[in-house]
Amino acid sequence: MSLNRRQFIRNSSALFAYSSLKSSGLHEWGVLPKRRVALVGTGWYGKSDLFRLMQVAPIEVVGLCDVDKNQLQEAAQLIGARSGSKAKMPLYGDYRKLLAEQKPEIVLIGSPDHWHALQAIDAIKSGAHVYVQKPISVDVIEGEAVLAAARKYKRVVQVGTQRRSTPHLVEAKKNIVDAGLLGKVHHVEMCCYYHMRNNSNPPLQAIPDFLDYDMWTGPAPLRPYDGLPHRGWWRAFMEYGNGIMGDMCIHMFDAVRWMLGLGWPKGISSTGGIYLDNPGKSNIADTQTAIFAYDGLNCVWQHRTWGTSADPEYPWAFKIYGEHGTLCGSPMQYDFIPDGNGQKIHRDCLYEREKYPEDLAEKDIELHAAPATRLHMLDFLAAIEKGGRPVADIEQGHISTASCILANMSMKLGRPLRYDPAKMEVVGDAEATGLLERTYRGPWVHPHPGSV
Known part of the structure; x- marks a missing residue:
């Protein structure tokens, strides 16, 4: 069986499972257009969210962003291997440059919590729909601002509270x-x-040259560096x-x-x-x-x-x-x-071990949570296609x-x-x-x- 045929069957199966849980209106693979997707924050959960999206929808990864060059390079290799693409993936240390140059249609945000609000707002204002990990903010007014941006620019924002899926x-x-x-x-x-x-109580250390610690800290208080x-x-x-x-x-x-x-x-x-x-x-x-x-x-x-x-x-x-x-x-x-x-x-x-055998080889995957994230991604895509609100809409988040x-x-x-x-x-x-x-x-x- 060819890779394209296998992918067709798997994604159709995922959509069928989704429609059995909700009346999404998505009944077959062909209704989902190929989307340009970027990932901000390429750590464990950022990659996991992207891999789940790749399993249920046709996407082109147009950019990855991380302030840790080593982590970014490793993510690029893993994502490139999973996608089967030999094209060089654009890599960034500043998410604002990624948004400006690549104009992604969808942005996944898997950075630490103190970055969620600013990155979500900037992605929304750039024209992208956003999948942002919880919590959406570290203070209440940040959250009010993300909600206001989503409504003003009419973008779909799904929050990674995937118990709803x-x-x-x-x-x-x-x-x-x-x-x-x-x-x-x-x-x-x-x-x-x-x-x-x-x-733990690690000692203070020199900041490694592969990490932009000032950018990692961003709007948060700058703690003395004591390890990755x-x-x-x-x-x-x-x-x-x-x-x-x-x-x-x-x-x-x-x-x-x-x-x-x-x-x-x-x-x-x-x-x-x-x-x-x-x-x-x-x-x-x-x-x-x-x-x-x-x-x-x-x-x-x-x-x-x-x-x-x-x-x-x-x-x-x-x-x-x-x-x-x-x-x-x-x-x-x-x-x-x-x-x-x-x-x-x-x-x-x-x-879903048999349906998605690659899950078994994925480092640190939460096998029990993978089906929920896949359905959460499908719900997100359905809201984009239909112009509605996803199950974990930004207001609920x-x-x-x-x-x-x-x-x-x-x-x-x-x-x-x-x-x-x-x-x-x-x-x-x-x-x-x-x-x-x-x-x-x-x-x-x-x-x-x-x-x-």
């Missing part, structure tokens, strides 16, 4: 939640008990992200909001901090509880980067408690547990991101907060309102909704 969770929403098996829901618990906080920030070291610092709230809670909170049709919380409160003694430099909370309050419903989050999980089957998960039963969900599985003598339902995550940021602010200030998105202020709290926008390092200029 996870096959077994799509099934759970349809067959459990929407079907009314839970009854009235009054309580939700969400958690992460992974020991994922980096507690890739693959998680940067996540140990609030300078570059929103801690475990912005990394892990956002996924589960976003999934719950999608499942239950929830918008902005009525109020947000949080407590926590660094409770364990350790010699590391990390300044993110190792223990935190947050409450996202709605009318007659609390969504409660807890993470600990130490100790044992409250439920070993669901160490990173949500549990939705209804009057008729409970739905437990995670990237790996779901369980419906009815009250009384009803029928229990269990589903495991979908793997903003609500989930900002809510987690506000939880961190509540923890810092020691009081509950209520955000008014229409006025872009924390109601009755001038101090908290002042924290909605953090100071940028020059010469970078903080974006605002009215000036994008």
Whole structure:
């Protein structure tokens, strides 16, 4: 069988699977035009997102951007080999130059969190549709600006909260939640008990010549260089992200909001901090509880980067408690547990090893998450084709991101907060309102909704 024929069958199969989950209107390979795509941030997850897109749609990779020349060259080799193209791929150290010279139709953003907002806005303004990893911002006003840009320039922006496209969770929403098996829901618990906080304490080092550390830092505070920030070291610092709230809670909170049709919380409160003694430099909370309050419903989050999980089957998960039963969900599985003598339902995550055998050779791939990302990409493309909103539209990504940021602010200030998105202020709290926008390092200029 020829490569083109095999690719046709695989992509048609992916589209069929997608249409079985949603009425996308995409029924065959031929309706998808070949798109010019660029990737900003060529680390582990940036490449993973691009590989998933390559598996379900015809694309031309017109540029890669990274401030680490070694990482950029490695990505170019891997992506070139996967695409089968022998053409030299344009490589950039500054994403602005890539946007100006290549004019991509689609931009995937896989850079660290502190870059998401600026890069998304610049890509939107250049005319591109954007797939941006979560969280969309590290402060609330950044997120408002990305949303404003997407709407002003009429671009599709899909956020990488792919639980909304996870096959077994799509099934759970349809067959459990929407079907009314839970009854009235009054309580939700969400958690992460992974020991994922980096507690190391590396010495200061000379900046290697292959890394543009000033550009890597961008608008964030400039920390003394103490080693390559890739693959998680940067996540140990609030300078570059929103801690475990912005990394892990956002996924589960976003999934719950999608499942239950929830918008902005009525109020947000949080407590926590660094409770364990350790010699590391990390300044993110190792223990935190947050409450996202709605009318007659609390969504409660807890993470600990130490100790044992409250439920070993669901160490990173949500549990939705209804009057008729409970739905437990995670990237790996779901369980419906009815009250009384009803029928229990269990589903495991979908793997597609036979359909996509190249997944098995991909370094560090999350095999259980690959089907969800493929469907998320197809949903993104369907929105571009039809001119609609994707399942993880930028507004939904903003609500989930900002809510987690506000939880961190509540923890810092020691009081509950209520955000008014229409006025872009924390109601009755001038101090908290002042924290909605953090100071940028020059010469970078903080974006605002009215000036994008």
